[in-house]
Amino acid sequence: MSLLEVKDLKVAYGHIEALKGISLSVEEGEVVAILGANGAGKTTFMRSLSGLLKPRSGTIQYDGHDIGKARADAIVGLGIAQSPEGRRVFGTLTVEENLMLGAYTRSRPEALETRKQVYELFPRLLERKAQMAGTLSGGEQQMLAIGRALMAKPRLLLLDEPSLGLAPIIVKGIFSALRDIRASGVTILVVEQNARMALKLADRGYVLEVGRIVHEDSAKALMASPEVQEAYLGKGH
Amino acid sequence: MEIFFQQLANGLTVGSIYALIALGYTMVYGILKLINFAHGDLAVLGAFIGLTVITSLTGAGAAPSHWVVILAFVVAVLVVAIAGVLLELTAYRPLRHAHRLSAVVSALGASMLLENGIMLIWSPQTLTFPEGILPSTNYVIGGVVLNSTQILIVAISFLLMLALYLYVNKTRFGTAIRASAIDQDAARLMGINVNRVIVSVFILGPALGAIGGLFIGIYYRQAVFDMGWIYGLNAFIAAIIGGIGNIPGAMLGGLLLGLFNSLAGGYISSTWQEAITFALLILILLVRPTGILGERVAEKV
Secondary structure, eight states: OOSEEEEEEEEEETTEEEEEEEEEEEOTTOEEEEEOOTTSSHHHHHHHHTTSSOOSEEEEEETTEEOTTSOHHHHHHTTEEEEOTTOOOOTTSBHHHHHHHHTTTSOHHHHHHHHHHHHHHOHHHHHTTTSBGGGSOHHHHHHHHHHHHHTTOOSEEEEEOTTTTOOHHHHHHHHHHHHHHHHTTOEEEEEESOHHHHHHHOSEEEEEETTEEEEEEEHHHHHHOHHHIIIIIOTTO | OHHHHHHHHHHHHHHHHHHHHHHHHHHHHHHHOOOOTTHHHHHHHHHHHHHHHHHHHSOTTSOOOHHHHHHHHHHHHHHHHHHHHHHIIIIIGGGTTSOHHHHHHHHHHHHHHHHHHHHHHTOSSOEEOOTTSSOOOEEEETTEEEEHHHHHHHHHHHHHHHHHHHHHHHSHHHHHHHHHHHOHHHHHHTTOOHHHHHHHHHHHHHHHHHHHHHHHHHHHTEEOTTTHHHHHHHHHHHHHHHOTTOHHHHHHHHHHHHHHHHHHHHHTOSTTHHHHHHHHHHHHHHHOTTOSSSOOSOOOO
């Protein structure tokens, strides 16, 4: 059985249907990328997985639980953590307070243990641990958002646009950290506009267009597909 | 100079009461971006409940015992905290996703309900608090009269504020309160039950307000059902002066407003005191719209 199994998920804002029946699955240990342009429904999908949006119909099965109707804070306790779009760090709290909040559902000794690992992964956060998160650079805030999600010690890590608004060199650094996270055995579902970076990291990928999945294949095959190259990778690069 | 220090002492007393009540406004605003207009009336409810406990357990003419006074504070805090939670569950939570104005109207309605409820249960008349609820010895220091009731009110208020400050800044749940005030959705993604945080704020704020209300009754030795309006307004102004949503700001704003009111009443005119208070509010909003301690860190997007 898959770790995450989504079937015919429909989500609407009032009369506007943002997701028109999404089905996908993520196996334990896999990295799965969801590609799509602005407005394709990527963030809506991520917010439904974490319980911030309630689906109109369809099911979300995670590790045997039906989480489609569960509260967001209860879903975290089941082992799903999200680094949200736009990072959403708590700007007036310190880096360390942000991290500790990530481990809100866990005991303090467990949290301190994970915090050590997060600081090893992102030494920059250790240097700036007493600083308010709002004073960090964009790249550092992204590290903090990912580190904060890792503090929950998730089995499934949801990453919404980790490269958004960051310089290419910073994006490289972030994705190299993601490879380390993947090597530690965490299952990752990543949503990205930067298709090239996402497909290099992922095992499999889905392409989302206006609320529907239009392609589904291995990352290699998607990389090679002329349609994906045309729409998301840009020819000649 | 003696008048100055005398007004300073009086201002500090009133100011610490304003600060206690202002904390309730600012905490609720911090999380819900809502002015809980019923908060002043909750504080007054505390004064009436405390008075009832004291008078019903104390013989006529006798001074209330320590235990009765402590019990009065405990009962007032408990009842008002429960009233605060009921207020959140019935008047505010059903409107969480409604238009902002709906919640404001609901808050005003709750205020009127409480005010008239207090009038019906107790009395439309001004009720007198008995003497000697808190020890009342006068100390004369350099011509300035300091009353032990004043000293106790200031000391207890400061201790309560220190405790709240430490709770909000040093504990795990306190950090969850601050996180929920910054970004509720992000707080949910941390596993924080934001509804529980909101309920806790409707326990803490009204509990402190109840103590503030009871202090008003004890200090001025009287309570009337509609005094929540003027004390609530002053505490609300104090919260804005300090920077609404900011907890140390409410403490600072309360003390400053108390001192300012007292000095303005002593030196300028006590009839114009309220007008002067509003002039101060307008001035602060013109010079520093976010209040003294509001928005210290620019948030990056």
